[in-house]
Amino acid sequence: DQQVKQNSPSLSVQEGRISILNCDYTNSMFDYFLWYKKYPAEGPTFLISISSIKDKNEDGRFTVFLNKSAKHLSLHIVPSQPGDSAVYFCAAKGGTSYGKLTFGQGTILTVHP
Amino acid sequence: EAGVVQSPRYKIIEKKQPVAFWCNPISGHNTLYWYLQNLGQGPELLIRYENEEAVDDSQLPKDRFSAERLKGVDSTLKIQPAELGDSAVYLCASSLTSGARVEQFFGPGTRLTVL
Numbered sequence: 001d002q003q004v005k006q007n008s009p010s011l012s013v014q015e016g017r018i019s020i021l022n023c024d025y026t027n028s029m030f031d032y033f034l035w036y037k038k039y040p041a042e043g044p045t046f047l048i049s050i051s052s053i054k055d056k057n058e059d060g061r062f063t064v065f066l067n068k069s070a071k072h073l074s075l076h077i078v079p080s081q082p083g084d085s086a087v088y089f090c091a092a093k094g095g096t097s098y099g100k101l102t103f104g105q106g107t108i109l110t111v112h113p
Numbered sequence: 114e115a116g117v118v119q120s121p122r123y124k125i126i127e128k129k130q131p132v133a134f135w136c137n138p139i140s141g142h143n144t145l146y147w148y149l150q151n152l153g154q155g156p157e158l159l160i161r162y163e164n165e166e167a168v169d170d171s172q173l174p175k176d177r178f179s180a181e182r183l184k185g186v187d188s189t190l191k192i193q194p195a196e197l198g199d200s201a202v203y204l205c206a207s208s209l210t211s212g213a214r215v216e217q218f219f220g221p222g223t224r225l226t227v228l
Contacts, residue, residue, distance in 0.1 A: 103155025
């Protein structure tokens with residue numbers, strides 16, 4: 001049972017344009033959501049997060065939007081840069097175990113110069 | 114500040130052999146996690162430690178997997194015997210505590226190949 005889903009395995013974007021990565025979840029107990037970025041041969045690194053009491057959180061070029069009624073969140077990167085090329089994982093916390101991160105399958109972002 | 118250290122980075126073994134992975138968390142981090150990442154998938158939690166106590170090991174296949182965190186610092190994850198399906202990346206992460214807003218820091222992982 002995949003509680004966090006990223007339905008797009010890959011995304012290709014031109015440098016300078018917007019990248020939009022999407023994530024859906026099914027567990028209504030999740031109340032904290034995170035995006036991680038992963039380069040090859042490295043572990044995931046934290047990028048940005050959002051609490052369920054908010055619908056938007058912004059950090060520089062990165063903005064995360066949360067639509068609780070649709071159980072959907074998205075990560076916007078504006079403007080996209082070649083160095084943003086990586087695998088992006090959506091993750092969620094909440095319910096009975098705050099210690100557990102539940103991850104999506106990941107989306108490979110490629111930003112072309 | 115040093116990050117999470119894992120060794121070895123790569124390991125190739127034949128099926129039915131034992132294998133062990135080692136993790137040194139960030140200094141001062143009480144919570145340690147072991148995740149399994151299969152190809153094309155996100156990490157999945159295997160076990161979580163609060164200091165030396167395993168507080169969530171519900172996803173750890175206990176027939177062949179074992180873990181320990183002696184003295185509440187370093188941790189070792191062992192597989193005995195390894196099966197072909199165990200080929201994956203094993204990630205270790207640590208955090209100050211396991212609270213809702215606490216960031217988890219990941220190591221580079223150990224890529225295991227079982228032949």
